[in-house]
Amino acid sequence: xxxxxxxxxxxxxxGKTIAVVVLDGWGENKPDDYNCIHVAQTPTMDSLKQGAPExxxxxxxxxxxxxxxxxxxxxxxxxxxxxxxxxxxxAQGAKLVDLALASGKIYEGEGFKYISESFEKGTxxxxxxxxxxxxxSRLDQLQLLxxxxxxxGAKRIRVHFLTDGRDVSDGSSVGFVETIENxxxxxxxxxxxxRIASGGGRMYVTMxxxxxxxxxxxxxxxxxxxxxxxxKFTNAVEAVKKLREIANDQYLPPFVIVDEHNKAVGPIxxxxxxxTFNFRADRMVMLAKALEYQDFDKFDRVRxxxxxxxxxxxxxxxxxxPSHYLVSPPEIDRTSDEYLVYxxxxxxxxxxxxxxxxxxxxxxGNRSGYFNPELEKYVEIPSDIGISFNxxxxxxxxxxxxxxxxxxxxxxxxxxxxxxxxxDMVGHTGDIQATIVACKAADEAVKMILDAIEQVxxxxxxxxxxxxxxxxxxxDKCGQPLYDKNGQLQILTSHTCHPVPIAIGGPGLAPGVxxxxxxxxxxxxxxxxTIMNLHGFVAPNDYEPTLIQVVDN
Ligand code: 3PG
Ligand code: CO
Numbered sequence: 001x002x003x004x005x006x007x008x009x010x011x012x013x014x015g016k017t018i019a020v021v022v023l024d025g026w027g028e029n030k031p032d033d034y035n036c037i038h039v040a041q042t043p044t045m046d047s048l049k050q051g052a053p054e055x056x057x058x059x060x061x062x063x064x065x066x067x068x069x070x071x072x073x074x075x076x077x078x079x080x081x082x083x084x085x086x087x088x089x090x091a092q093g094a095k096l097v098d099l100a101l102a103s104g105k106i107y108e109g110e111g112f113k114y115i116s117e118s119f120e121k122g123t124x125x126x127x128x129x130x131x132x133x134x135x136x137s138r139l140d141q142l143q144l145l146x147x148x149x150x151x152x153g154a155k156r157i158r159v160h161f162l163t164d165g166r167d168v169s170d171g172s173s174v175g176f177v178e179t180i181e182n183x184x185x186x187x188x189x190x191x192x193x194x195r196i197a198s199g200g201g202r203m204y205v206t207m208x209x210x211x212x213x214x215x216x217x218x219x220x221x222x223x224x225x226x227x228x229x230x231x232k233f234t235n236a237v238e239a240v241k242k243l244r245e246i247a248n249d250q251y252l253p254p255f256v257i258v259d260e261h262n263k264a265v266g267p268i269x270x271x272x273x274x275x276t277f278n279f280r281a282d283r284m285v286m287l288a289k290a291l292e293y294q295d296f297d298k299f300d301r302v303r304x305x306x307x308x309x310x311x312x313x314x315x316x317x318x319x320x321x322p323s324h325y326l327v328s329p330p331e332i333d334r335t336s337d338e339y340l341v342y343x344x345x346x347x348x349x350x351x352x353x354x355x356x357x358x359x360x361x362x363x364x365g366n367r368s369g370y371f372n373p374e375l376e377k378y379v380e381i382p383s384d385i386g387i388s389f390n391x392x393x394x395x396x397x398x399x400x401x402x403x404x405x406x407x408x409x410x411x412x413x414x415x416x417x418x419x420x421x422x423x424d425m426v427g428h429t430g431d432i433q434a435t436i437v438a439c440k441a442a443d444e445a446v447k448m449i450l451d452a453i454e455q456v457x458x459x460x461x462x463x464x465x466x467x468x469x470x471x472x473x474x475x476d477k478c479g480q481p482l483y484d485k486n487g488q489l490q491i492l493t494s495h496t497c498h499p500v501p502i503a504i505g506g507p508g509l510a511p512g513v514x515x516x517x518x519x520x521x522x523x524x525x526x527x528x529x530t531i532m533n534l535h536g537f538v539a540p541n542d543y544e545p546t547l548i549q550v551v552d553n
Contacts, residue, residue, distance in 0.1 A: 027467020
């Protein structure tokens with residue numbers, strides 16, 4: 001029995017409007033030409049930094065601080081927003097899958113038993129991101145799953161991969177495909193009919209999110225399920241090399257592998273088993289719906305095969321989707337929003353489509369929907385679709401800023417929470433000039449929100465979920481930029497392991513409030529208790545400690 005009542009904070013008042021601003025992909029790094037946040041004009045964020053150490057500090061946003069397996073794991077938005085919202089550190093999908101594979105428990109679970117019923121007569125299809133980035137999936141986990149599935153009875157296996165270039169370097173896809181081809185050849189030697197069946201780039205095929213563009217999922221469906229695609233090859237390594245002449249890894253067009261009669265080698269048909277091997281939810285949930293829902297109107301599936309489908313994890317705890325899964329997801333319960341809503345706090349949350357679920361679904365522990373619709377309002381600003389964000393680097397920052405401003409000025413909400421996507425989404429394109437524009441736009445949106453907080457006498461908390469825009473190149477051990485053999489700068493499209501800033505302030509902040517100095521290792525998970533304090537409450541005992549103290553003047 002959960003006791004939802006939060007104790008009153010002994011010193012801090014209630015009733016202040018609090019803006020919680022999450023800058024996506026905004027880390028702290030040494031200043032140089034490849035630190036776009038440094039190069040860009042960011043007067044608002046610069047002025048917040050002047051408040052250090054009392055009102056500005058750095059917090060950890062990667063590795064074990066956010067529940068990832070190792071300190072080498074860069075942060076990402078899923079684990080970052082989970083930590084921000086839940087106030088505790090949970091072992092995340094990457095880690096849970098590692099453990100289940102290492103112990104072999106994955107093969108004893110309900111999900112694997114369910115799909116393995118199809119192994120006798122049907123094909124096992126594995127669909128997911130081919131990458132060692134560790135954000136949505138991991139290559140070594142796919143390798144183990146391939147081996148383990150064949151040892152546990154799969155006789156015919158087809159791999160449908162999405163190429164990355166976003167959490168890893170562009171061009172790395174070729175090596176990953178070679179690795180998998182090699183593994184599949186080994187399986188074939190053991191008598192398993194194992195092959196690659198289709199592929200495509202993650203941003204163009206399958207891995208859309210938050211229902212931004214169903215065409216992306218449809219392109220994948222056509223290749224994976226129907227065995228139809230604009231490009232046909234007999235060899236996947238050749239396919240990727242050839243298609244890279246017209247697009248980068250993130251945007252490779254869909255292709256299918258065909259046999260000598262030009263027939264697709266692995267469409268999904270009645271009686272087959274399917275596993276989506278991404279552990280992260282946001283970019284798999286749409287495909288999961290297409291694979292699982294009988295009633296479905298997002299695109300014409302043409303054929304809806306009767307399959308046994310399991311996710312690597314269950315992707316949505318509220319929708320219970322998919323209903324079968326190989327590994328149980330982290331049980332992120334009692335998130336800060338749920339507490340705050342029980343304690344009467346009215347919340348407004350807003351972002352543009354591509355990050356909308358970050359401040360809602362991830363923030364609330366991978367749970368879609370409201371806790372109490374009377375007290376919560378979520379606003380989604382539609383993202384531009386079908387465009388790479390380096391061509392539109394301002395994205396919807398100002399629109400988000402305006403909506404947040406209006407929500408603050410309306411006096412209807414106690415908490416106004418936003419995610420501003422620019423540093424991350426444009427940073428992922430690897431376009432340095434565009435990322436500089438992106439950072440400036442994000443800074444302007446922050447200003448708009450802080451001005452509104454000033455007007456209503458409120459409080460702000462400005463932070464970020466992980467690094468990205470503050471470093472756009474790969475570096476050697478001494479931090480110098482790396483060049484490839486043709487003398488080209490090696491661009492870093494991925495997130496980083498840098499810490500992120502957090503700043504507090506605003507006219508409503510009680511005079512003695514400042515950051516404590518006894519939580520030097522503080523991370524994203526410490527933010528929830530901090531926000532609860534600013535709402536006038538003490539956080540639950542098992543939350544990570546607050547970052548602030550109140551000094552008597
Ligand atoms: C993506 O899905 O766009 C990237 O893999 C991770 O980005 P995010 O964690 O910032 O959403
Ligand atoms: Co990102």
